[in-house]
Amino acid sequence: xxxxxxEDETELMExxxxxxxxxxxxxxxxxxxxxxxxxxxxxxxxxxxxDIMLPGGSGLDILQELKNMDKSDNxxxxxxxxxxxxxxxxxxxGADDYLTKPFHIAELNARIKSVLRRKSFGGKNTVELGxxxxxxDDRTLHINNQPLLxxxxxxxxxxxxxxxxxxxxxxxxxxxxxxxxxxxEADDYEFIYSQIKNLRKKLKESQAGIEIQAVYxxxxxxxxx
Amino acid sequence: xxxxxxTLKYLSITLLVIISIxxxxxxxxxxxxxxxxxxxxxxxxxxxxxxxxxxDSTILNKKEFAESNYEIRELPESVAILRxxxxxxxxxxxxxxxxxxxxxxxxxxxxxxxxxxxxxVISSMVEEDDLIEDLLYSLIWLYVAMIxxxxxVNNFLLKKTWKPFYLLLDQLKQFKIGKDPMIKxxxxxxKEFKELNxxxxxxxxxxxxxxxGQKQFIENASHELQTPLAISINKLELLSEREDLxxxxxxxxxxxxxxxxxxxxxxxxxxxxxxIENKQFQDNEQVxxxxxxxxxxxxxxxxxxxKNVHISFQENDQLYAYMNKDLAEIFVTNFLKNAIVHNVxxxxxxxxxxxxxxxxxxxxxxxxxxxxxxxxxxxxxSNEKNNTGLGLAIVKAISDLYGxxxxxxFDNGHKMTVYFK
Numbered sequence: 001x002x003x004x005x006x007e008d009e010t011e012l013m014e015x016x017x018x019x020x021x022x023x024x025x026x027x028x029x030x031x032x033x034x035x036x037x038x039x040x041x042x043x044x045x046x047x048x049x050x051d052i053m054l055p056g057g058s059g060l061d062i063l064q065e066l067k068n069m070d071k072s073d074n075x076x077x078x079x080x081x082x083x084x085x086x087x088x089x090x091x092x093x094g095a096d097d098y099l100t101k102p103f104h105i106a107e108l109n110a111r112i113k114s115v116l117r118r119k120s121f122g123g124k125n126t127v128e129l130g131x132x133x134x135x136x137d138d139r140t141l142h143i144n145n146q147p148l149l150x151x152x153x154x155x156x157x158x159x160x161x162x163x164x165x166x167x168x169x170x171x172x173x174x175x176x177x178x179x180x181x182x183x184x185e186a187d188d189y190e191f192i193y194s195q196i197k198n199l200r201k202k203l204k205e206s207q208a209g210i211e212i213q214a215v216y217x218x219x220x221x222x223x224x225x
Numbered sequence: 226x227x228x229x230x231x232t233l234k235y236l237s238i239t240l241l242v243i244i245s246i247x248x249x250x251x252x253x254x255x256x257x258x259x260x261x262x263x264x265x266x267x268x269x270x271x272x273x274x275x276x277x278x279x280x281d282s283t284i285l286n287k288k289e290f291a292e293s294n295y296e297i298r299e300l301p302e303s304v305a306i307l308r309x310x311x312x313x314x315x316x317x318x319x320x321x322x323x324x325x326x327x328x329x330x331x332x333x334x335x336x337x338x339x340x341x342x343x344x345x346v347i348s349s350m351v352e353e354d355d356l357i358e359d360l361l362y363s364l365i366w367l368y369v370a371m372i373x374x375x376x377x378v379n380n381f382l383l384k385k386t387w388k389p390f391y392l393l394l395d396q397l398k399q400f401k402i403g404k405d406p407m408i409k410x411x412x413x414x415x416k417e418f419k420e421l422n423x424x425x426x427x428x429x430x431x432x433x434x435x436x437x438g439q440k441q442f443i444e445n446a447s448h449e450l451q452t453p454l455a456i457s458i459n460k461l462e463l464l465s466e467r468e469d470l471x472x473x474x475x476x477x478x479x480x481x482x483x484x485x486x487x488x489x490x491x492x493x494x495x496x497x498x499x500x501i502e503n504k505q506f507q508d509n510e511q512v513x514x515x516x517x518x519x520x521x522x523x524x525x526x527x528x529x530x531x532k533n534v535h536i537s538f539q540e541n542d543q544l545y546a547y548m549n550k551d552l553a554e555i556f557v558t559n560f561l562k563n564a565i566v567h568n569v570x571x572x573x574x575x576x577x578x579x580x581x582x583x584x585x586x587x588x589x590x591x592x593x594x595x596x597x598x599x600x601x602x603x604x605x606x607s608n609e610k611n612n613t614g615l616g617l618a619i620v621k622a623i624s625d626l627y628g629x630x631x632x633x634x635f636d637n638g639h640k641m642t643v644y645f646k
């Protein structure tokens with residue numbers, strides 16, 4: 001899987017690169033408009049992370065170029081500007097997603113994997129991990145081919161943890177992903193614990209091959225047993 | 226005090242002084258002239274009497290004034306020689322007035338046929354008190370007439386002249402920076418008013434520019450902060466995944482991430498606030514407030530359970546508002562969040578939807594809050610670190626944008642009511 005990061009902030013690009021390499025992706029990067037254009041014309045990528053404000057031009061112009069080449073469907077726009085106009089233009093030009101800085105690494109991971117799943121499995125939006133099978137479109141969970149009923153939040157937590165397997169997921173990131181931005185003043189996110197507790201219990205009772213571990217003070221980590 | 230009346234005050238005092246001094250001088254001069262004329266008359270009369278006495282000696286026996294206005298008495302020679310003409314004021318009983326009235330009297334002496342006589346001639350004269358009274362009354366009338374005419378001129382003429390000034394003043398009183406279009410001063414020919422209009426317009430333009438610049442600055446600064454924040458948080462997230470970290474390292478990293486998250490929230494809130502104030506939320510639509518509440522109460526249920534706060538929802542009506550949907554959600558979210566966060570263990574949040582209003586009541590501290598201050602930016606009562614202190618400021622900005630009114634009152638709990646038009 002080849003991913004291109006188009007981002008002029010070297011440090012941010014470096015962090016994203018390191019994170020993506022942990023997921024065993026092949027990562028390339030471009031720091032300005034010209035080299036980005038050069039790369040998208042010369043190579044094919046499975047996913048492109050695109051910053052809008054670039055030295056030498058606008059990311060939206062690159063997106064237009066990609067659309068002309070019919071390659072814009074795997075683009076995730078990452079922008080410091082939470083602008084509705086940019087978002088609408090970007091999505092109109094065929095971008096798959098729009099992520100506002102600052103974002104969590106786990107969130108970026110989840111979005112990238114969502115793009116890749118849609119590309120690779122011919123629309124079959126499922127994730128398998130050991131004896132655990134998640135269908136992200138039907139929102140169903142099977143363990144050892146046995147269905148296990150989860151409530152909406154439990155399912156959201158599990159799918160987020162599964163795409164970020166073996167990675168430490170910050171509890172803020174988890175709360176924002178599952179409960180939305182509304183919870184941003186909520187007491188260090190301790191309230192998410194009760195949902196996680198229930199989810200763990202259900203997974204254990206169904207003898208799932210995965211476990212959600214708490215990492216003290218930081219968040220959670222899903223590991224394959 | 227109005228400018229018109231202000232000048233009038235000084236004018237009336239000045240006029241009073243001038244008229245008083247003028248009256249005193251006028252009175253003295255007039256009286257002097259009157260005496261002069263009277264004394265001339267008396268002198269002439271004296272000569273006439275002496276002349277008559279030379280022809281008719283009977284009048285030398287007229288020893289009382291009685292019906293005429295002179296009397297003659299014989300004088301010893303020694304006294305008469307020393308006599309000089311004396312004009313003096315004296316009192317005399319007047320039959321018609323039944324009172325003593327002032328008269329002017331000339332006392333003189335003359336010699337006739339080697340005999341010496343004293344002659345007193347009188348003339349009735351001006352009654353000074355009457356004169357003063359008359360003068361006083363006329364002056365009061367003059368004074369009143371002058372003040373009245375100044376008033377009339379002020380009110381009609383000056384009012385007309387000052388019209389551009391008052392027009393400008395009215396506009397300035399109403400003017401709210403950032404909300405109203407630029408003021409439109411009235412056309413005027415008066416140089417001072419023209420200059421005033423120009424100066425005010427210039428000042429307002431500059432202020433407006435600064436205001437816009439400042440608003441833009443907050444937005445730009447917030448934007449610029451996003452990237453360094455992203456780098457820091459993401460680097461720490463990556464760092465925390467390293468295998469060689471001890472538990473205390475992880476705790477420390479966790480705390481730094483939480484602090485950065487706080488900064489991120491603060492920055493987001495500031496950005497939101499300036500976006501609202503810069504009117505960057507357009508796309509208004511008919512928003513179902515009931516549905517937003519239902520949805521958000523569900524979203525908040527985990528948090529409320531964790532805080533052991535019970536949320537009740539009562540719909541007495543279906544409430545719609547014409548506004549931006551995102552802002553409507555933020556509006557309701559901030560109320561709900563506020564009510565849950567500032568609550569007590571085993572507390573409650575009661576939401577009631579009424580026709581054209583909704584009320585959120587929550588249990589909490591028993592001390593009423595300052596209804597003015599709670600909507601100010603960074604007004605924090607608690608030192609809760611997760612509170613940006615901007616939640617209610619955002620609520621205020623949204624309600625200002627849409628002309629909603631928010632009222633806080635304490636009634637066995639904290640109550641916030643939002644009235645829709």
